[in-house]
Amino acid sequence: MKKRYALGFILILSFVLVGCxxxxxxxxxxxxxxxxxxxxxxxxxxxxxxxxxxxxxxxxxxxxxxxxxxxEGLEVETGSTETVTRMIEGMENEVEVVNYHLTQYGISYQLDTLFGEPEVNGQLITYTNEQGTSEVSIEIMTDTSLDEAVEELQAQLETGDYEEKGKLEDIPVAENGLEGKMQYVVYPVRGFYAYDLADHVLVISYTFPAEAGDGMYPLLESLRQSIQVQ
Known part of the structure; x- marks a missing residue:
C-alpha cells in the first residue's frame, strides 16, 4: 500500500513539474x-x-x-522698342519707348529712348537724358513698408533747396493697379512715386528743370501707367 501511495505521489509531482x-x-x-x-x-x-x-x-x-x-543688385533686361502716342501740350505726339524688365521682382515698365542706357548700382537704376538735365531712377527698397519708405523719401526731399512743396497724395490705383504715395517739390522739380509691393517698395524718383515740365510730366504719367507686376 505504501508503494502505491509513493508511486501516485511521484506521478502527480511529475505532472506538476511538466505544467510549470x-x-x-x-x-x-x-x-x-x-x-x-x-x-x-x-x-x-x-x-x-x-x-x-x-x-x-x-x-x-x-x-x-x-x-x-x-x-546681387537689380537685373535689368532691356526689351524691344516701340512707338506710343502721348498727349503733350494738348497735341498727340509719337514717342519711342523701351520696354524694361526687372527679372528678380517681375516688374515691367516703359521709358523714353531719349534717356539712354540704364546705370545700375545695387538696388538703384538711374536713367539720364542726353543733355544731362533730367533724371529718372527706379529703386527697390527691400524689406520695407510703404510708410517707412515714404518717411525716408520725404526726408530726402527736405535736404535740397526748393521754393514750394506739394502735399503727400495717393497715387491713383487705376493707373496700374498698385497702391502708393507721391510727393514733389519745386524748383527745380524733384519728387517720388512709392508703390507698395508687400515686403518691398518700388520707388520712382525724378528731377528736372522747370522749363522741361511740358514734356516730363506726360512722360512720368506714361511711365506710371506702363508699370506691371507679375
Missing amino acids: TPNTEDAPDQIEENDNSAEQNDESGTENENELESDQESDQEGDTSENDAEN
Missing part, C-alpha cells in the same frame, strides 16, 4: 517579433528626421535665394 516548465519553443518567435518592431520604429524615426532635414534645407534655400537676389 516554460514553453521555450515560442521564445525565439517572440524575440524576433520584438526585434522587427524595434527596427520598424528606428526606420520610422529615421524617415521623420530625413523629412525634417529636407524641410529645413528647403526653407534655407528659399531664404538664401531671396537674400542673394537682394545682395
Whole structure:
C-alpha cells in the first residue's frame, strides 16, 4: 500500500513539474517579433528626421535665394522698342519707348529712348537724358513698408533747396493697379512715386528743370501707367 501511495505521489509531482516548465519553443518567435518592431520604429524615426532635414534645407534655400537676389543688385533686361502716342501740350505726339524688365521682382515698365542706357548700382537704376538735365531712377527698397519708405523719401526731399512743396497724395490705383504715395517739390522739380509691393517698395524718383515740365510730366504719367507686376 505504501508503494502505491509513493508511486501516485511521484506521478502527480511529475505532472506538476511538466505544467510549470516554460514553453521555450515560442521564445525565439517572440524575440524576433520584438526585434522587427524595434527596427520598424528606428526606420520610422529615421524617415521623420530625413523629412525634417529636407524641410529645413528647403526653407534655407528659399531664404538664401531671396537674400542673394537682394545682395546681387537689380537685373535689368532691356526689351524691344516701340512707338506710343502721348498727349503733350494738348497735341498727340509719337514717342519711342523701351520696354524694361526687372527679372528678380517681375516688374515691367516703359521709358523714353531719349534717356539712354540704364546705370545700375545695387538696388538703384538711374536713367539720364542726353543733355544731362533730367533724371529718372527706379529703386527697390527691400524689406520695407510703404510708410517707412515714404518717411525716408520725404526726408530726402527736405535736404535740397526748393521754393514750394506739394502735399503727400495717393497715387491713383487705376493707373496700374498698385497702391502708393507721391510727393514733389519745386524748383527745380524733384519728387517720388512709392508703390507698395508687400515686403518691398518700388520707388520712382525724378528731377528736372522747370522749363522741361511740358514734356516730363506726360512722360512720368506714361511711365506710371506702363508699370506691371507679375
